[in-house]
Amino acid sequence: MPVSDQLVRENIQAHLQGGEQLRHFAYGVKQPPIWLIALGFLFGIIPGVIIVATGTKEFYVALTDRRLLLLRVKNMKRILPEGHREYALGSVPPVRSKAGGLFGHLWIDDPLQPFAAKFHRMGMKDNREQVVAIAQALAR
Numbered sequence: 001m002p003v004s005d006q007l008v009r010e011n012i013q014a015h016l017q018g019g020e021q022l023r024h025f026a027y028g029v030k031q032p033p034i035w036l037i038a039l040g041f042l043f044g045i046i047p048g049v050i051i052v053a054t055g056t057k058e059f060y061v062a063l064t065d066r067r068l069l070l071l072r073v074k075n076m077k078r079i080l081p082e083g084h085r086e087y088a089l090g091s092v093p094p095v096r097s098k099a100g101g102l103f104g105h106l107w108i109d110d111p112l113q114p115f116a117a118k119f120h121r122m123g124m125k126d127n128r129e130q131v132v133a134i135a136q137a138l139a140r
Contacts, residue, residue: 037051039051068092069086
């Protein structure tokens with residue numbers, strides 16, 4: 001089920017500083033390693049589903065005129081405070097992206113806390129395009 005742009009904007013808005021402008025945003029997920037998911041399904045449907053359901057983390061990624069924000073969300077609606085990470089634009093580690101047929105991917109090559117997530121084309125309107133726009137803006 002797609003996430004509405006308005007819901008994402010409202011959730012991100014609470015984390016913006018005074019006068020900060022939102023440029024791009026996307027909704028993505030970080031899933032457990034595929035080998036772990038496959039192992040769970042080897043033991044049956046239920047163990048595989050449990051691994052996917054409990055191991056999948058959801059994120060909003062937002063680029064503003066000042067910062068890159070990574071906001072952990074739960075159930076696509078509630079932002080978890082412990083899942084908030086930010087980078088000032090001048091100190092963002094190298095960022096890579098790829099837009100495939102079904103998913104867009106974003107990698108942040110932070111040596112201390114690397115980040116990788118995938119962004120489904122049905123996750124939000126223009127989700128893949130937003131991820132690519134974020135990566136391109138940060139590459140400048």
